[in-house]
Amino acid sequence: GQQVMQIPQYQHVQEGEDFTTYCNSSTTLSNIQWYKQRPGGHPVFLIQLVKSGEVKKQKRLTFQFGEAKKNSSLHITATQTTDVGTYFCAENQGGSEKLVFGKGMKLTVNP
Amino acid sequence: DGGITQSPKYLFRKEGQNVTLSCEQNLNHDAMYWYRQDPGQGLRLIYYSQIVNDFQKGDIAEGYSVSREKKESFPLTVTSAQKNPTAFYLCASSADGGNQPQHFGDGTRLSIL
Numbered sequence A: 001g002q003q004v005m006q007i008p009q010y011q012h013v014q015e016g017e018d019f020t021t022y023c024n025s026s027t028t029l030s031n032i033q034w035y036k037q038r039p040g041g042h043p044v045f046l047i048q049l050v051k052s053g054e055v056k057k058q059k060r061l062t063f064q065f066g067e068a069k070k071n072s073s074l075h076i077t078a079t080q081t082t083d084v085g086t087y088f089c090a091e092n093q094g095g096s097e098k099l100v101f102g103k104g105m106k107l108t109v110n111p
Numbered sequence B: 001d002g003g004i005t006q007s008p009k010y011l012f013r014k015e016g017q018n019v020t021l022s023c024e025q026n027l028n029h030d031a032m033y034w035y036r037q038d039p040g041q042g043l044r045l046i047y048y049s050q051i052v053n054d055f056q057k058g059d060i061a062e063g064y065s066v067s068r069e070k071k072e073s074f075p076l077t078v079t080s081a082q083k084n085p086t087a088f089y090l091c092a093s094s095a096d097g098g099n100q101p102q103h104f105g106d107g108t109r110l111s112i113l
Helices: none
Strands: A004-006 A010-016 A021-025 A032-037 A043-049 A056-058 A062-063 A071-076 A085-091 A099-101 A105-110 B004-007 B012-015 B019-025 B031-037 B044-052 B054-057 B064-066 B076-078 B087-094 B108-111
Touching: A004 A085, A010 A021, A010 B044, A021 A105, A043 A056, A043 A062, A071 A085, A099 B044, B004 B087, B012 B019, B019 B031, B019 B087, B019 B108, B044 B064, B076 B087
Parallel strands: A010 A105, B012 B108
Antiparallel strands: A004 A021, A021 A071, A032 A043, A032 A085, A056 A062, A062 A071, A085 A099, A085 A105, B004 B019, B019 B076, B031 B044, B031 B087, B044 B054, B064 B076, B087 B108
């Protein structure tokens, strides 16, 4: 089935740095969702992108959906220790009733 | 306060034993899901249900069974046929599936004795 590939799989940054993580697909996506899972916790929904080229912001987090709807990015500005966790992108296969999750990008922050 | 409740938080299984993980939601959501999470892996779908008395296999259903007798409840049984059950199990629900956001419970961590 369709898969979304997340890169990088691990990211270690210094507090205050910016970074970007990506979610890529070989086929056109109907929509993309992003989730965050803190260490020892459960995934929490962050955002959904539906339209081509869509950009949404949540404080220091900026989410973008590619023009071709085959990729998405998450950019974090001025990383803080509270940003630590694993970020997942997910898409529902061609509008089906189930989500397919990427393997996640684990973020660690050096204070 | 609406949400999803999973119990127990930790569970230990003996060889040859079936164990059942509980998942209850009071969000009035139609769709419910069970995922398995292993270290370094994403979330893999075990079973899902769009409506009461109906459910479908996910990508890794072998060795698991579910029921959906009530809208609020979607228990998962890990049977003795599941030879590698040690994992973190997450239950989720969404309003009507598909492109709706999923809400997750706190998870159950299952280990083999």
